Amino acid sequence: MGDASAPDGGPLVGVLALQGDYGAHARMLTALGARVREVRVPADLDGLEGLVIPGGESTTMTLGVAREGLAEPLQAFAAAGAPLLGTCAGLIMLDRTHLGILDVTAERNAFGRQIRSFEEDLQLDGITGAGAPMRAVFIRAPWVAEHGPDVEVLAAVDGHIVAVRQGEVLAVSFHPEITGDDRLHAAFLARVRARRGA
Numbered sequence: 001m002g003d004a005s006a007p008d009g010g011p012l013v014g015v016l017a018l019q020g021d022y023g024a025h026a027r028m029l030t031a032l033g034a035r036v037r038e039v040r041v042p043a044d045l046d047g048l049e050g051l052v053i054p055g056g057e058s059t060t061m062t063l064g065v066a067r068e069g070l071a072e073p074l075q076a077f078a079a080a081g082a083p084l085l086g087t088c089a090g091l092i093m094l095d096r097t098h099l100g101i102l103d104v105t106a107e108r109n110a111f112g113r114q115i116r117s118f119e120e121d122l123q124l125d126g127i128t129g130a131g132a133p134m135r136a137v138f139i140r141a142p143w144v145a146e147h148g149p150d151v152e153v154l155a156a157v158d159g160h161i162v163a164v165r166q167g168e169v170l171a172v173s174f175h176p177e178i179t180g181d182d183r184l185h186a187a188f189l190a191r192v193r194a195r196r197g198a
């Protein structure tokens with residue numbers, strides 16, 4: 001109830017909707033056959049099979065997470081093995097100094113003042129495969145400055161890590177929801193469906 005309608009039986013996934021461009025993620029996921037719920041309070045996580053943490057502004061998002069008491073519920077949701085996708089500020093939210101779900105240290109606004117926004121064609125290991133590269137839009141993007149041994153690097157720009165996977169958690173520095181290329185969201189939903197069938 002209250003969830004956007006989609007074909008019956010589509011996976012039920014959430015988009016953290018405290019701040020940022022969660023609407024674009026929700027549209028992309030819905031178009032891929034998922035049922036999407038906006039997550040604002042802990043109870044919104046009940047029954048979800050996966051979660052996207054969108055881009056936006058990580059300081060504002062952190063304040064929202066604290067205000068709503070969402071940190072522990074989000075950590076428990078991840079610890080239970082549900083697939084997660086974090087993009088841009090979402091990657092920052094997942095890092096060691098925020099929710100601590102990913103064993104990475106994200107550096108905010110890492111590409112600097114001179115190049116606050118840019119686009120790049122990227123091959124993402126395990127996602128673009130032998131297909132065309134993905135057009136990645138970086139907006140005041142972070143990069144992964146450090147990571148632990150369980151973190152798999154999927155892509156880098158000029159030697160700076162911009163896409164990682166750790167178990168069921170996928171995180172990228174860029175905005176995959178605004179280019180019309182839905183392969184990252186499809187990969188996330190494939191994990192959700194795989195876990196369902198397991």
Ligand SMILES: NC(=O)CC[C@H](N)C(=O)O
Nearest residue numbers: 055056057058088089140
């Ligand atoms: N596009 C984005 O999500 C930018 C992230 C932003 N620079 C932050 O630090 O939160």
